[in-house]
Amino acid sequence: MLVAGIDIGGKNVHVILMKDGTILAKGAAPTGINKTEATEQLYDKVLQQAGLRLEDIECVVATGSSGRRVSFAQGVIPEAAADARAVVQLIPSARTIIDVGAEEGRAIKINSEGKVLDFAINEKCAAGTGTFVDTMARALEITMEEMAEASLKSTESIPMNAQCAVFGESEVVSLIHAKTPKHDIARAVHDAIAGRVGSVARIVGLENDVVMIGGVARNTGFVESLKRELATDVIIPNEPDFVGALGAAAAAEAGVVEEKVEARVVERQDYDESSN
Amino acid sequence: MAEEVKEFWRWPESHWTNLDIDWKQGKIITSGVDVGSVSTQAVIMVDGELFAFSSTRTGSDSPDSALKGLDIALEVTGMTADNIDYCIGTGYGRVNVPMAQQTITEIACHARGANFVYGPAVRTVMDMGGQDCKAIRCDERGKVIKFMMNDKCAAGTGRGMEVFADLIGVPVWEIGPRSFQVEKEPAMISSTCVVFAKSEVVGLLEEGKPENDIIAAYCAAMAHRIVELLNRLEIEKEFAITGGIAKNEGVVKRLENETGVKTMEKVWYNPEYNSRNYPFDTQIIGALGAALFAMALLERGRVESARKA
Structure with missing residues (x-):
C-alpha cells in the first residue's frame, strides 16, 4: 500500500512516502508565508523523487499545527497522535514524548501500544519553543548549529531572568555587552527553554523512557540542558523532525484518517499578585 | 526638510x-x-x-x-x-x-x-510601562492597597508596541490615531505572544490587509491583554492610567470599550x-x-x- 504522511508545522513542512511500512522518499522545506503552496511544491518534489504520480498514492494523512491546509489529504490527525504512533514504532520502550517545534512544545504520555494517555501543550508563548532559540541565536549572531556546539563547551551556568523571548533578547544583548562568553550565553538560553519545556513535561509526569522529537531535538546543546533539567536520559531518534510525518504516514497505512486526543493547554503564569 | x-x-x-x-x-x-x-x-x-x-x-x-x-x-x-x-x-x-x-x-x-x-478620587491606577504592566488599587491618600503585575511577558507592554511599530514601519506616536482610521473594527490579533504576533502581522501584510486595520487589530489585542490583568484586580472607580502606553489612544479607547469603564480625563486635578x-x-x-x-x-x-x- 502506497501512502503519504505530511506534517505542516510553524516553520517547516515534512513529507514522507511509504510503501508497506518502508519509507520510499521524504523531504522537508520551510513553510514560508504560503503554507499551502509550500506543501504542494514539496509533495510534488518528493513524488518525483520516488518516481510516483499523484494518483499512485492511496491515502494521504496530514498532521501539524497547519495540517488542515493539506486540501488533498484524506484526513488530519493531531500531532500528539501522530507522534505517539511513530515513536512507539521507533522506540518501543518510550513512555514520554517531548516534542519541541518552532512554535510549540508538547509532552505526551503514551502506553506500549502508542496510545496517548495524557498530553500537555504550550502553544501560546514563544518561551519554550524553537523560536526562542532562533531569536537568541540571531542576537548572538551565530547559527543554530554553532549555538548548539557552543553551549556544550560552556562550563558555567548563568540563570536567565527573562522568560519572554522579547525580554530574553534584551537580556542576551546585555550579557554580550557585559562580555559574557558566548558559549555560556548559549547554555543559559538552552537551560531557559529546557526549564519551560520541563514544566510542560511535569504536567503529564515523566516516565522512562523519555524520547525527544521535533526540530529542536536536533540541537544537541538543548538536549543536554533538557537532560539536566529532567535529571534523566533523553533518547533522540534519527531525524527527529520527521517523526510527525512518519506518524501521519503510519496512520494512513493503518487506515486511520481521524483521531482525537484531549489536550491540557498550558496557560502562561505571568502574573505576580501582591498586596501591602 | x-x-x-x-x-x-x-x-x-x-x-x-x-x-x-x-x-x-x-x-x-x-x-x-x-x-x-x-x-x-x-x-x-x-x-x-x-x-x-x-x-x-x-x-x-x-x-x-x-x-x-x-x-x-x-x-x-x-x-x-x-x-x-x-x-x-x-x-x-x-x-x-x-x-x-x-x-x-x-x-x-x-x-x-x-x-x-x-486627584484623591483615584482608586485604580493602571501603569502601562515599557517592560511591565501594573494594576494598582489605592486609597484616597494614594496608598497602595493591592496590586497585580505582569513583568514576565512583553505582550501588553510598551516594548511589545515598539516591536510592532518597528515591524509595521509606523512611528509609535502615530499608532493610536491610525488605529481609528478603519472602516470597521477588525478582529484582534489572535496571538498573545509578541513573537507569534509578529508572524501573524507579517502574514496579514502579505495578504494585503490594510495597514490601519492591522494597527487597530494590534491595539485591540494589547488592550485585551491589559484587561486580563485588570480583571484579576477588578477595577474600582475612579480609574486612572499612567505610563507611556497611556498616551496611545488606540489602546486606551479599546481598553475602555472592553471593560466598560472610562479612564479619567487627562487633566490636572x-x-x-x-x-x-x-x-x-x-x-x-x-x-x-x-x-x-x-x-x-x-x-x-x-x-x-x-x-x-
Missing part, C-alpha cells in the same frame, strides 16, 4: 520647566527619578509644586541614564543637583540612581503620583495647573510620586535634608 524616520519605536523625549516658580524662594526642593527599563523620568518639585521634569530613554547604563535625566530636568533652571534637599529613586532601575538618598517601589510611587495628578497650561504627561507620574514622597518625608522630619548648596 524632514529627517527620515528609521527607528519607528523611537518616541519623543521631552523636558519642561515651570517659569512661574522662583526656586530660590522655595524652602524644600525634592526630586524623584524613575529609571524604567525603557524610559527615565526626573521630576523636581519646589515646596510640593511641580517645577521641572524630563523624560528620556534609558540607555544601557542605568546610573548614567539617571544622571542624564536629572541634568536635562535641571537645564535652564539655574539649579544644580546640590540644591536638592532629598532625592528618591524609583522604577526598575531604582537601585542605580546615584544621587538618590532612598528608593521606593514604582508601585507606591505611581499610586502616590496618580493621587496628586488625577489642580485647576491652576490646567489654566497655566502645565503639560500633562502620563510618563512622569512615577517620578512625581517619588518627589512627593521625598517632600512628605522631609516635612514630617523623618529624614534630614541632604542639600549641599
